[in-house]
Amino acid sequence: MDDEMNSMYMNGVWDLVELPHGCKPVGCKWVFKTKRDSSGKIERYKARLVVKGYSQREGIDFKETFSPVSTKDSFRVIMAIVAHFDLELHQMDVKTAFLNGHLDEEVYMEQPTGFAEVGKEDLVYKLNKSIYGLKHASRQWYLKFDRIITQNGFKENTIDRCIYLWE
Template sequence: MGRPRRERKKAISDDYITFLMEDMNDMGKVEDPTSYKEAIKSENSSKWLVAMEDELKSMGSNDVWDLVEVPDGAKKVGCKWVYKTKYDSKGNVERFKARLVAKGYTQREGIDYKQTFSPVSTKDSFRIIMALVAHYDLELHQMDVKMAFINGDLKENVYMAQPEGFVVEGKEHLACHLKKSIYGLKQA
C-alpha cells in the first residue's frame, strides 16, 4: 500500500489569465510621453501644452514661487514634467494631465530640508469614521482637493530651475524660489 498523494496546487493561479486579458484591452492605448520634448513632438502636443499651461496657471494662482536670482552657494533643484492620459470607465480619453515635479532626490539634508513628514490615513482611522457615520446615521461626503500639497508653506530656501518649455524670456538666469511645497520635494 502506497502513501496517499496530495493534490498539487498550480504555481500560477487562474487570476493570471484575467490580468493578461485586461492587459490585452490596453493595447490600443497610447504611451504617455516621458519628457517635454516627447510631449511637444507627439500627435497630442496641443493637448499636452494646454495641460502644462493649466498646471502652471494653478501654481501661479496659488503663489507657489517667485523668480529670483540664486544666491551664492545655493543650489538649484531641477524639475521635470510628468504626463498621464486619464481614461474614463469605457476606455475613452477623458483628459490629459501634466504635473511639474521637482527633482527632490538632489536635495541635501540640513541644507535644502531639515526633516521629511508624510501624513497618512490608516485603515483603522477610516474604519472609525465609517463606524461613527453608521452609528449616528450621519451623511458622509468625499472630496478631492486639487493641488492639496501646496497648502504647506516651505520654511527652507529651495530654488528650482524654471520648467522646461516655460523659461521666461530675458530671465533665463533666474530660478524659482519655492514658497510652497510641490511634488517631488522631500518636504512634499
C-alpha cells in the first residue's frame, strides 16, 4: 500500500485541496492481488488504490468514456505478417498506464482510510491524472498514448485505430 501511495505521489496524480462548494468527492478502495510465478509460488503481493467509479455522474465527473479496442482480426493479420516474413515482434507493457492519462474534468476523491494526512483529514484529492476505476480512465490513457506516438512519427490506421504504422 505504501508503494502504491508513493507511486501516486511521484507521478503527481493528485493535489490535496479543500472540496469546492457544491462538489461531491468520489470514494476509493484498496484492491489486493497475489502475484504468482510460473510454478505457482507467491512472487509478491500487490495493492492498488482504485476510485469507486460507479458513483461518478456522466456530464459532471466525466464527458466521454470511449476508447478504441483492437479487433481480433487485426491481431491475426499482424501475426500472419510476422510469421510469413519471419519478422521479430516486440510487445510492451506500460506499468501504471492509467496513471499517465491527464484529466480534462475536475474530479475530487476522498483520502484513503489509513492514509489521510494528519491535520488535513477534511481535505480531498483533486485528481490531476486518471487512476484505475475512473469511468474515463481508459479514454484518457488512449488520448495521451495517441498524442505521444503520433508525435514520434507513427500514423494511426484508418480501419483499426489501435494499429499504428511507423513510416
